Amino acid sequence: MLTCDRCDGQMSDGARCSICLKSLDFACSGITEAGYRKLGVRQSNWKCPTCKAGSTSKAGSGFSEKIEKLEKRVHTIETAQKEIPALKDRIKYLEDFNDKNQWLRSNNIEIKGVPMKDRENLLEIVTSIGNKIIYPVTRPSINFNFKSHNSGGDKTKPIIVSFLNRYLKEDFVAAARSFNTLRPVDIGLVGTGRIFVNDYLTVQNTLLLSKAKSLAKENDFDYVLVKNTIILVRKNSQSPVISIKKEKNLQKIQ
Template identity: 40%
Template sequence: MYQPSRSNSTTESESVGKVSNSLERLDDRVKTLEHEINNLKKLQDEVSKMNEDMQEKEQWARANNVEIKGIPMKSSENLYELVSQVSQVIGCQVRREDINYIARVPNLHEKTVKNIIMAFNNRFTKENYIAASRRHGSLSLKDIGYHGDGKIYVNDHLTLHNKALLREAKLLAKEKNCKYIWTRHCKILARKTDTSPIFRIKVNQDLLKI
């Protein structure tokens, strides 16, 4: 019967030892990579949370603001008189002392038109104004004495992030037959059917719920 020589046994043992050491080193390396991946995931989660908190604070800073879209600019216009005309139409009178400031701001999607931002001193006054506009329904330029059939929109003053989320949510709602997408108290809300629960859309991942 053939018996391996002592030298062959030693060589095989050394080979097994080398393989075993290599496997141990590989296992250590895999564990190190897993640890690094877990740390990276934790860091990504922290960054996402920081971004979400920053967006919340930025939106909160606009909580008293109303954005009025669709009124063409005129030279030497009086913005207070303009918003007073809108206020009369929707049935929600606003006093000068209720307003912190009124200004035109650039519109990213319509370079020739600037929306009107009206900042109230009191959030409840602002919410009443938004509610009155929604009760009134469709508002047009003719309602305030302008020519043309253009529409006027009175909405919460959303951040750029939330405006983009709202646009995307409305597009997805049409594709997926989600019945309701709306804003309330500067929050984007959705409801798939008349009887389904309401959910909030805060970040891009929430769009998957639609």
């Protein structure tokens, strides 16, 4: 005789749980004797009500966890979507701010590569450069000039020059580029590096120019230059000129 593990009653036969390995009489097992017999080889996988409930509970728990994770993801997406308009407004504000800041620099140039020296006279340096590139400048044509704090090295802080108007500035830059290679020795200073005369770009546009140059190199573009503070790229001398005013315009360099 066998003993039912649930009611402790005596039984001649019963059902055996494949999980807890307990033997139950048919009254406690929740299955009829005929039903259990019909299981045949599947009797080895039969579960008692307690173990079956436990398995269902675990499955339900796992399903609930998945639902909870899905709800969190949906909440994150919904939150992000609500923030998109504010982010767009912020981007638009920053772009407008950069455009206004760049407009304020329309008459300005940045001269890099001039070695520092004691008691230097920036106006004399600018005048010397003008004479060398055959575009003489006088004091009345310049609003102001100063040494920038943004520097790639202690000995070559950029000189910022503000001309009386944009046309003087553009002609000065064009003359410097036509001269091709300008060095400190050309203006009476000691040094072997090069002097560069360019538009005075904002930090954001300087980064944009750097990205444009990198992409142009990767995609075999021959020309990258700045004219009137606008970045221009060109595949070759027969290709159309592409203006790079915003980050999204970089997609055109391909």
